[in-house]
Amino acid sequence: MDIVAQLEVRSKGVNEAIKSYLEDGENQKLLLAVQHYPSAGGKRLRPVLAEVVAQAIGGAGEKAIPFAAAIELIHNFTLVHDDVMDNDDMRRGRPSVHVLFDEPTAIIAGDALFARAFEALSETDVPSESTRRLLKLTAHAVWLIAEGQQEDMDFERIPHTKLSIGDYERMIWKKTAVLFECAAEGGAIIAKGTEEQISAMRDYARNLGAGFQIYDDILSLLGDEKLTGKPVGNDIRNGKRTLIVLHALKELESDDPGRKILLSALGNADATPDQLTEAVQVLKDCGSIDFAREKARRHAIQGKKCLEILEPSEEKDFLVAAIDYAVDRNV
Amino acid sequence: MDIVAQLEVRSKGVNEAIKSYLEDGENQKLLLAVQHYPSAGGKRLRPVLAEVVAQAIGGAGEKAIPFAAAIELIHNFTLVHDDVMDNDDMRRGRPSVHVLFDEPTAIIAGDALFARAFEALSETDVPSESTRRLLKLTAHAVWLIAEGQQEDMDFERIPHTKLSIGDYERMIWKKTAVLFECAAEGGAIIAKGTEEQISAMRDYARNLGAGFQIYDDILSLLGDEKLTGKPVGNDIRNGKRTLIVLHALKELESDDPGRKILLSALGNADATPDQLTEAVQVLKDCGSIDFAREKARRHAIQGKKCLEILEPSEEKDFLVAAIDYAVDRNV
Numbered sequence: 001m002d003i004v005a006q007l008e009v010r011s012k013g014v015n016e017a018i019k020s021y022l023e024d025g026e027n028q029k030l031l032l033a034v035q036h037y038p039s040a041g042g043k044r045l046r047p048v049l050a051e052v053v054a055q056a057i058g059g060a061g062e063k064a065i066p067f068a069a070a071i072e073l074i075h076n077f078t079l080v081h082d083d084v085m086d087n088d089d090m091r092r093g094r095p096s097v098h099v100l101f102d103e104p105t106a107i108i109a110g111d112a113l114f115a116r117a118f119e120a121l122s123e124t125d126v127p128s129e130s131t132r133r134l135l136k137l138t139a140h141a142v143w144l145i146a147e148g149q150q151e152d153m154d155f156e157r158i159p160h161t162k163l164s165i166g167d168y169e170r171m172i173w174k175k176t177a178v179l180f181e182c183a184a185e186g187g188a189i190i191a192k193g194t195e196e197q198i199s200a201m202r203d204y205a206r207n208l209g210a211g212f213q214i215y216d217d218i219l220s221l222l223g224d225e226k227l228t229g230k231p232v233g234n235d236i237r238n239g240k241r242t243l244i245v246l247h248a249l250k251e252l253e254s255d256d257p258g259r260k261i262l263l264s265a266l267g268n269a270d271a272t273p274d275q276l277t278e279a280v281q282v283l284k285d286c287g288s289i290d291f292a293r294e295k296a297r298r299h300a301i302q303g304k305k306c307l308e309i310l311e312p313s314e315e316k317d318f319l320v321a322a323i324d325y326a327v328d329r330n331v
Numbered sequence: 332m333d334i335v336a337q338l339e340v341r342s343k344g345v346n347e348a349i350k351s352y353l354e355d356g357e358n359q360k361l362l363l364a365v366q367h368y369p370s371a372g373g374k375r376l377r378p379v380l381a382e383v384v385a386q387a388i389g390g391a392g393e394k395a396i397p398f399a400a401a402i403e404l405i406h407n408f409t410l411v412h413d414d415v416m417d418n419d420d421m422r423r424g425r426p427s428v429h430v431l432f433d434e435p436t437a438i439i440a441g442d443a444l445f446a447r448a449f450e451a452l453s454e455t456d457v458p459s460e461s462t463r464r465l466l467k468l469t470a471h472a473v474w475l476i477a478e479g480q481q482e483d484m485d486f487e488r489i490p491h492t493k494l495s496i497g498d499y500e501r502m503i504w505k506k507t508a509v510l511f512e513c514a515a516e517g518g519a520i521i522a523k524g525t526e527e528q529i530s531a532m533r534d535y536a537r538n539l540g541a542g543f544q545i546y547d548d549i550l551s552l553l554g555d556e557k558l559t560g561k562p563v564g565n566d567i568r569n570g571k572r573t574l575i576v577l578h579a580l581k582e583l584e585s586d587d588p589g590r591k592i593l594l595s596a597l598g599n600a601d602a603t604p605d606q607l608t609e610a611v612q613v614l615k616d617c618g619s620i621d622f623a624r625e626k627a628r629r630h631a632i633q634g635k636k637c638l639e640i641l642e643p644s645e646e647k648d649f650l651v652a653a654i655d656y657a658v659d660r661n662v
Contacts, residue, residue, distance in 0.1 A: 128459030
């Protein structure tokens with residue numbers, strides 16, 4: 001299945017909804033700032049997930065559109081704020097919101113996207129009791145995402161010897177997988193799925209999100225800058241404690257020259273492109289990238305098991321293909 | 332009526348609720364950051380407004396507590412982000428969140444408070460259909476607050492000759508009055524008020540909020556720093572286009588020496604305390620402070636008219652006293 005083409009087709013409705021949600025406002029600068037990331041594209045994996053899960057369970061995908069738009073708006077709100085916090089100047093091949101405007105505008109734009117997400121959510125055409133459930137689910141997801149982002153930043157300052165792979169897994173669950181979970185769980189609620197179905201869709205999406213994030217860390221090291229829109233090796237320069245880095249630091253003995261190369265680039269704002277390339281080579285040589293790839297693949301296998309509860313359908317096939325794509329893509 | 336004492340008594344329930352909403356989380360640093368402003372006090376005018384309006388209309392005030400807590404959490408979220416954007420280092424007599432922690436933590440703490448506010452809102456014990464209405468109302472209020480904050484910042488960079496008092500009024504409606512409106516309207520919805528009652532409570536709160544903000548601008552010039560917790564004259568240093576400043580710049584002829592004194596301090600980060608004192612004197616002398624005081628009083632009169640729809644009650648008396656207090660207080 002050509003998942004990229006599928007995403008394009010399946011995201012048409014939600015793209016129109018997102019556009020319409022970001023048209024109304026009195027402040028032109030703020031409107032331009034909130035539109036900047038959503039209009040630059042993005043895979044739309046999260047909102048399409050909400051729609052496809054609703055369809056796979058038996059509901060109409062269209063019913064899920066306002067909720068799906070809310071999920072994508074929340075995703076974009078976190079990107080705007082994360083870029084301020086991480087000092088990332090580029091996103092989707094364009095200047096970040098805080099670069100194009102300024103930091104205060106970026107902070108407000110993030111807040112405004114967050115607010116509009118909940119306005120969108122309130123328009124989801126479901127029985128009122130489900131509105132309450134979707135609200136609680138989504139608001140709690142954002143709290144967890146905030147914790148995840150805080151932990152991601154804290155990790156950069158914690159000695160790597162004090163961080164376990166379990167710490168990393170919990171952090172990426174919050175930072176990334178929670179919003180995938182929320183999308184899928186919400187889609188299942190909208191389609192009036194059974195509690196068993198809702199739970200299975202959540203578990204599927206947790207694995208999708210975790211695999212997606214682990215593969216994201218790989219792409220940040222090996223990806224094509226032109227496709228990812230982000231400078232290669234940025235995570236190393238920023239001192240991110242990714243699964244790959246944590247694995248390498250456990251594998252490399254204290255007298256291994258590779259360890260010295262890696263540590264001299266990790267969190268070094270002045271690391272040269274050559275230093276970053278060497279550090280990536282170390283991560284390859286000690287098997288850490290393969291280790292991460294294998295972890296991501298295992299998440300895909302786990303996630304696909306959760307889909308067994310679904311009747312055969314095109315949507316089920318899409319969900320299978322989506323998780324395979326999440327752990328083996330070029331952007 | 333001793334409104335300060337009343338606020339203290341009437342906010343007990345919501346204070347407990349706020350405390351409990353900010354206890355649960357895995358990241359200690361983030362919990363401390365989100366608790367920092369709510370635990371430092373504050374008047375709790377907004378949440379108490381929600382409760383008292385519910386009672387005045389005939390509902391149980393307790394039913395409004397989760398919603399009231401949500402309103403106060405939203406207020407605190409905006410304070411945390413505003414302080415980052417305005418570079419305000421002190422709040423309620425204590426260091427701001429971004430000073431005590433750092434800017435990224437303050438951005439995340441604001442987001443987390445926002446998220447928890449909507450979790451609180453989802454727990455309001457009302458018919459499900461009202462949950463949807465409260466959600467839409469509150470989420471849209473936050474969008475407007477974001478616009479108001481953007482305009483407040485934009486105004487600092489727009490030549491004052493291009494700003495009218497109408498621009499100022501629209502900006503403070505969004506930045507301040509909208510959340511009061513949301514609190515009162517929500518309280519009326521929770522109490523199952525008629526559309527006429529809901530609308531009257533919204534109009535009352537709009538006047539309360541506008542009067543409150545105008546008086547806030549006066550306090551920032553004349554208030555006791557120990558009580559307000561903010562350095563006197565900060566608004567002048569930051570170049571804020573308050574009603575007072577806009578009025579003065581319209582009143583003072585181009586050759587008036589007072590105009591020069593005011594303009595040399597306005598937006599001048601290096602203005603000395605003496606320069607600020609002189610600028611305040613100019614604002615007094617040309618009647619701008621009295622003008623603002625009169626505007627605020629007129630809002631109080633308008634607001635009280637909206638209360639005529641209510642049956643006599645202690646709560647109605649409180650609402651009358653609250654709007655008088657908003658436009659004549661010392662903190």
